[in-house]
Amino acid sequence: DGGITQSPKYLFRKEGQNVTLSCEQNLNHDAMYWYRQDPGQGLRLIYYSQIVNDFQKGDIAEGYSVSREKKESFPLTVTSAQKNPTAFYLCASRGWTGSGTEQYFGPGTRLTVT
Amino acid sequence: KNEVEQSPQNLTAQEGEFITINCSYSVGISALHWLQQHPGGGIVSLFMLSSGKKKHGRLIATINIQEKHSSLHITASHPRDSAVYICAVMEYGNKLVFGAGTILRVKS
Numbered sequence: 392d393g394g395i396t397q398s399p400k401y402l403f404r405k406e407g408q409n410v411t412l413s414c415e416q417n418l419n420h421d422a423m424y425w426y427r428q429d430p431g432q433g434l435r436l437i438y439y440s441q442i443v444n445d446f447q448k449g450d451i452a453e454g455y456s457v458s459r460e461k462k463e464s465f466p467l468t469v470t471s472a473q474k475n476p477t478a479f480y481l482c483a484s485r486g487w488t489g490s491g492t493e494q495y496f497g498p499g500t501r502l503t504v505t
Numbered sequence: 506k507n508e509v510e511q512s513p514q515n516l517t518a519q520e521g522e523f524i525t526i527n528c529s530y531s532v533g534i535s536a537l538h539w540l541q542q543h544p545g546g547g548i549v550s551l552f553m554l555s556s557g558k559k560k561h562g563r564l565i566a567t568i569n570i571q572e573k574h575s576s577l578h579i580t581a582s583h584p585r586d587s588a589v590y591i592c593a594v595m596e597y598g599n600k601l602v603f604g605a606g607t608i609l610r611v612k613s
Contacts, residue, residue: 400545422599433509433591433603479546485599494538494601496548 393418395497397482402502411468412480412500420486423465427451428479440465469502476504508532511592511604518611524579526607528592531573539566539577540591542606582611
């Protein structure tokens with residue numbers, strides 16, 4: 392079955408440490424996205440990539456970095472510069488089928504920084 | 506003002522009730538998604554629509570492009586429908602903008 396894998400589901404880190412969240416998809420989608428979810432707020436776009444070796448900042452990119460070396464992988468690094476890193480992080484992908492676009496979301500990673 | 510507004514924020518219903526969740530948006534869009542998020546956090550896409558109405562089982566989604574409004578209806582609600590329902594609009598340029606979500610609880 393095709394889909395998006397995010398690991399781990401829960402992640403705990405000490406303040407000041409960088410942490411990398413993984414996102415892998417086997418859907419052959421060109422576009423991949425990272426969103427952050429905070430209680431009571433809609434998902435906000437951190438970074439996105441429309442094609443391998445290219446990515447763009449979203450609305451809240453400060454304190455985050457990404458890479459897109461392979462089509463199926465889009466890891467997100469939460470750096471120590473991110474002031475409020477504790478949140479739920481969702482990876483998504485979008486691709487084009489014969490009948491239109493399809494949008495998939497991963498299961499998410501809940502990051503807690505203390 | 507958020508670009509995507511959902512109402513209500515919270516909804517408690519009795520099993521069997523007909524449920525409506527509303528979504529209004531203020532920008533031009535190419536499509537609108539209704540998503541479901543269960544307590545574990547993973548999100549499932551329920552519908553993507555750009556006009557008219559779609560139905561899948563007990564779920565019905567409608568959209569009125571002129572009024573910039575969409576509704577998600579659940580008929581014969583069941584406790585397993587309890588989840589967060591999220592409206593997201595696809596702006597031109599393929600950017601998704603999300604509503605804050607509606608927390609639905611269906612009691613048996």
